[in-house]
Amino acid sequence: MADTGIELRLDGKRYGAWQQVDVRESVDDLCASVTLAAAGPGIGDSMGLTANTVVEVLVDGELASTVRIDALNRRVGATTHSIRLQARSLGRELVDCQYSKTLSGLKLGDIAKRLSATFKVPLRVDVDTAVVPHFSMQCELPANALINAARAANLLLYPTADGGLVLTKPTDAAPVATLNYGEHIESYEVIDEFKLRFSDYVVKAFDFENSAALKGAVKDPGISYFRPMHIVADRHGQTAGGCGSRAELERNRRLARAHRIELDVPGWRHAGGLWAINTQVRVVIPREGIDGAFLIGERAFSYDANGGEMTHLQVMSREAFMGQETKRAKRGAGVRGRKK
Numbered sequence: 225m226a227d228t229g230i231e232l233r234l235d236g237k238r239y240g241a242w243q244q245v246d247v248r249e250s251v252d253d254l255c256a257s258v259t260l261a262a263a264g265p266g267i268g269d270s271m272g273l274t275a276n277t278v279v280e281v282l283v284d285g286e287l288a289s290t291v292r293i294d295a296l297n298r299r300v301g302a303t304t305h306s307i308r309l310q311a312r313s314l315g316r317e318l319v320d321c322q323y324s325k326t327l328s329g330l331k332l333g334d335i336a337k338r339l340s341a342t343f344k345v346p347l348r349v350d351v352d353t354a355v356v357p358h359f360s361m362q363c364e365l366p367a368n369a370l371i372n373a374a375r376a377a378n379l380l381l382y383p384t385a386d387g388g389l390v391l392t393k394p395t396d397a398a399p400v401a402t403l404n405y406g407e408h409i410e411s412y413e414v415i416d417e418f419k420l421r422f423s424d425y426v427v428k429a430f431d432f433e434n435s436a437a438l439k440g441a442v443k444d445p446g447i448s449y450f451r452p453m454h455i456v457a458d459r460h461g462q463t464a465g466g467c468g469s470r471a472e473l474e475r476n477r478r479l480a481r482a483h484r485i486e487l488d489v490p491g492w493r494h495a496g497g498l499w500a501i502n503t504q505v506r507v508v509i510p511r512e513g514i515d516g517a518f519l520i521g522e523r524a525f526s527y528d529a530n531g532g533e534m535t536h537l538q539v540m541s542r543e544a545f546m547g548q549e550t551k552r553a554k555r556g557a558g559v560r561g562r563k564k
Contacts, residue, residue, distance in 0.1 A: 228240065228241060228243070228245065228527050228533075229284045229285075229492070229527065230245045230247070230260065230281070230282070230283055230525075231282040232271075232281060232282075233280040233281075233282060234271075234272070234273075234277060234278070234279045234280070235272065238282075239271055242260045242261065242262050243261060243262045243527075243528065244259075244260065244261040244262070245260055245527035246260075246526050247281060247283060247289060247524065247525040247526075248523070248524040249382065249500075249501050249522070249523055250521060250522040250523075251380050251382045251501050251519075251521050251522070251545075252382075252522075253383070254316075254318050254367045254370070254382070254383060254389060255312040255313040255314070255315040255316040256288075256291070256313040257310070257313075258289060258309075258311045258312070259308070259309070260308070260309050261306065261307065261308040261309075262307055263304060264305065264306075273296055274293075275293070276292075277292065277293060278314070278387070279291050279292070279311065281311075283498060283525050284493065284498065286385075287385045288385055288498065289313050289383070289385060290314060290385065290386050290387030290388075291312055291387065292311060292312065292314065292316065293309055293311045294310045294312055294316075296310075313383045313387045313388075314343075314344070314345050314346070314388060315340075315367075315383055315387070315388065315389050317343040318339070318340070318343055318345060318365070318366040318367045318370065319367040320365075321343070321365070321366065322363050322365060323342075323363075323366055324361060324362045324364070325339065325359075325360070325361055325366075326358075326361075327356075327358075327359045329355060329357060330356060331352075331353045331355050331356070332353035332356055332374070332379075333349035333351070333353040333391055335373070336370055336374075336381070336391055337349065340388070345389060346386050346388025347388055347389050347390070347391065348384065348390045348391070348392075349390075349391045349392075350391065350392035351392055353377060353379070354377060359373075374391060375473060375477075376469075378393070378394075378473065378545065380392055380394055382501060382502065394502065394519060394542050395504060395519065397504060398504065399503075399504045399505050399506040399517050400494055400496050400503050400505060401494035401495060401505055401506070402505070402507075402508065403487060403489060403506065403507050403508065405508065405511070408489060409488070409489060409507075409509070410488045410534070412488070413485070414485055414512060414514075415484050415485070415486065416482060417481065417482045417483075420478045421444055421446065421451075421478055421482050422444060422447065422451045422452060422478070423447040423449060423451040423452060424441065424450075424452040424453070425441065425452075425471040425472075426439065426440070426441045426452065426453070426455070426471065427439070427441070427454075427455045427456075427457050427467040427470045427474070428454065428456055428457065429456070429467055438457070439467055440467030440468030440469070441468075441471055442472045442475050444479070446479075455470070455471075455474065457470055476543070477545070484521075484539065484540045485507060485518065485539050486536065486537070486538050486539075487507070487536070487538075488535075489534070489535045490534060491533050491534075491535065492533055492535050498525075499523050499525075499537065500520070500523065501521065501522065503519075503520050504519055504520070504542065505517070505537070505539060506518075518539035518541060518542070520538070521539065522536075522537070523536070523537055
């Protein structure tokens with residue numbers, strides 16, 4: 225079978241010729257996911273993979289992710305052999321494990337470093353972060369605590385190619401490329417998912433040091449009927465942002481996800497390299513009245529025998545991650561549609 229451009233590298237060996245590929249990352253997840261499958265004569269060997277094996281995933285010769293195996297399925301018949309593996313990057317331990325930890329008087333970046341180091345997950349902190357007076361989690365998922373704290377500080381925490389994480393701000397760099405429908409975009413989908421939106425966002429907390437109840441509220445003027453969401457602020461987020469900004473950020477994130485664009489782009493690269501999350505791209509779709517810069521929130525590399533190399537991009541307004549009100553991209557009528 226021919227090499228399809230996706231390889232696994234372990235113990236000095238490389239395994240390619242995968243017939244089905246999905247390599248996915250999101251700014252909302254702490255670990256990348258990888259699904260690979262192949263079938264044919266002689267296929268079905270375990271390749272020496274175990275629960276402890278760390279594997280590098282290369283896309284078009286570049287390191288895309290570093291993973292551990294979640295599941296390995298091998299099927300062997302008289303005339304058919306196949307293998308399918310599912311894996312996630314090293315940050316999966318922060319997502320799967322329940323753990324207890326109490327820390328005081330540290331910056332958010334230092335808290336994230338300590339938790340990541342406990343699970344041997346590399347972490348890079350690109351920004352200065354505020355002090356969190358008290359951080360405590362008891363029998364909780366570290367990922368939930370870290371993501372909530374990062375969001376309250378208007379920061380992103382997402383996977384990197386070495387299997388680790390980066391704590392950083394939403395990029396304000398210039399778009400890495402311009403994608404024009406009919407030239408660079410094979411198909412697109414404009415999604416209005418109204419169920420994600422609520423009329424009132426109310427965030428409540430309690431200041432134990434001063435014995436005071438805290439509350440912040442904001443409305444979505446686009447929802448004219450009563451549809452409330454009440455949130456109890458976690459101990460980590462309320463100190464970093466405050467209930468009012470937490471309510472505003474929740475509304476704006478939901479506005480962005482309720483109105484988003486998904487793109488299928490042939491190939492895995494733009495002129496500057498592989499497509500990556502937390503980069504901006506200019507999207508031009510004249511028939512929808514769309515022409516602007518959007519942040520790539522999710523990216524998936526795929527391959528199959530029918531479609532070849534394809535990148536799926538989910539893009540949305542950068543302002544949604546900055547606690548600022550999102551302005552909808554101008555577009556034509558219709559709430560949801562996919563065009564080819």
